[in-house]
Amino acid sequence: MADTDVFIPALHKPTSLLPIARHKDALLYTIETSPVTVLIGQTGSGKTTQLPQYLEQAGWCTGGKVVAVTQASGPLPVAKRVAEEMRCQLGQEVGYCIRFEDVTSASTRIKFLTDGLLLREALVDPLLSRYSVIMVDEAHERSLSSDVLLGVLKKVRKRRPELRIVVSSATLQAQDFLRFFAGDDVDAEAAGGGEVGGSVGRIVSVEGRAFPVDTHYLAEPCENYLERAIKTVFDVHTTEGEGDILIFLTGREEIETAMEMIADRTPSLPQDTDKLLPLPLYAGLTTEQQMYVFEPAPENHRKVICATNIAEASVTIEGIVYVIDSGFVKLRAYNPTTGIETLTATPVSKASATQRAGRAGRTKAGKCYRLYTEAAFKSLPEATVPEIQRSNLAPTILQLKALGIDNIARFDFLTPPPAELIIRALELLYSLGALDEYAKLTNPLGTRMAELALEPMLAKCLLSAPTFGCLSEMLTIAAMTSLQGNVWFSHDIKKAEETARRRFTVEEGDHLTLLNVYQAFVTKGKKEARWCQQHYLNFKSMSRAVSIRNQLRRYLERFDIDVSESLTGPEVLRAGGRPMQERIRRCLTSGYFAHAARMQADGSFRTVDGGTVLHAHPSSLMFNRKAEWVVFTEVMETGDKKYIRDVTKIEKGWLVEYAPEFYRVRS
DNA sequence: GAGCACTGC
Structure with a gap:
């Protein structure tokens, strides 16, 4: 949890004593004269907190320009500390940005944000033109989004020669980053270690302050x-x-x-x-x-x-x-x-x-x-x-396409992912209708899917919900399944928890049960923590679901999709008298058809092609219920078993109805 | 009968 960082005691030491202070002039000179700086800085060097301030003092924020520092997680503690050092209020000269919080203003000159968020900004402003310097912190951790961001920045740099890029890295990978930005540039290929470099980039090392x-x-x-x-x-x-x-x-x-x-x-x-x-x-x-x-x-x-x-x-x-x-x-x-x-x-x-x-x-x-x-x-x-070499790349490719990068195979990845990962992702996006037969983003479906902060199959469900007449319900389901399993309180409580959960159970499956939980939380529970405690629900997760749902609703409004809030009561859902619950299950099938399975006599499941044995995760309703065909949101292999989570009953015929091509190919 | 760590205009 990101906010645990809040509890780390701040290191209130005079900033002039930090190792980076000795390198201030050299650093500023390098950044001034070289488009890319790879900064090797060990923990405790002060690079994240001090460099942005040096840049601001040196005039990199004149004319309303902003210095951006991307973090893999939790930009708040760093932003807070820098604001204290600069004696300003957080959100003024120094601000930060995370998914649901934009604590910046017109006067913000130094902005800390997650790399995923900066990538999203590129959807609106492809040249990231408000930033004079972009520092990608801890790039050596090689997260999916920081890798993609570096590829995008390399492209941006060619069209914005004045942009300065700082990549903070551990020693081991510094040369890789430099070589990456140098690209075909022969000059920089010769760049050695230490503080020398070619025409595109240089490496600067700042010692840390660790004990042996x-x-x-x-x-x-x-x-x-x-x-x-x-x-x-x-x-x-x-x-x-x-x-x-x-x-x-x-x-x-x-x-x-x-x-x-x-x-x-x-x-x-x-x-x-x-x-x-x-x-x-x-x-x-x-x-x-x-x-x-x-x-x-x-x-x-x-x-x-x-x-x-x-x-x-x-x-x-x-x-x-x-x-x-x-x-x-x-x-x-x-x-x-x-x-x-x-x-x-x-x-x-x-x-x-x-x-x-x-x-x-x-x-x-x-x-x-x-x-x-x-x-x-x-x-x-x-x-x-x-x-990037071991993930499902469907969300990444969708995002790259939306950024106008059509030829994924030729995109400059820091390290290219295996071809099979790209092919599998392209196939899925095509089957969902996000890409056409030329692998171009479709409009409006593909572009909207790319904008929604949801994984592609779920985005497809949400965007097809209006045709099934269950948009409000699908908004809730999308928010609840995005939480990834933190809805119920830990399983040590066992019996009591089971009883509590049973109150919300909808026999058709986990998705409808989650919808039921959410509706109870906002109506009977009045969004209160005490009510959650009584029902063994995680209040933080439930509140987060409310935030996610609101954000998704705003996206839909921007797409000019009519979002009328007619929440369905649990009675209607449970009555089973087909209306709403069937529409929802059909809608889920339209996005999750690739995640379909059939229950076997022994209670385990098999994929449609019959090749893989799956088990309902013990947290799923379907763990101890009968079903014939189901769709699920997630499958994960741990130990020797493959577990499916968030499982809902469907009809076999719906698969062919909503994904004719996908199922023709496979039969 | 049970899941590493983060995160999204």
């Missing part, structure tokens, strides 16, 4: 890293000095096991030693639950934070002196042949392992214990495979 970290490896590979991690915790605790411990694990289940193991073995500690305080940290926790890891340990206690990858870059905790690295991370990948996403524990990259170790050296010299051998470390890949 002493890294330890296992002599022999271990069989069970969880067991080994716990042993290491107790070894550190009994033999090493003060300081908290951070363990990198792969997921919630592992974290819970680790915490139990620590608690179980704590009694074996000698009476007079300090106690261990195990704390969990993963994205699935609420903001309140995450807060504990930021609080100092009570007297005579040592914190042991059991975290997922969230602690690698997104969340910073002060006071960590010992890091224990399992060497694994769960990564999402997309299989273009089956169209199924997988979530599997994978060995980390060297870059990741280095970043994890660095977390031990933020307050003083620290130690990192890697639960694998040095040989194993040496055989790790240098960097994680960039998202």
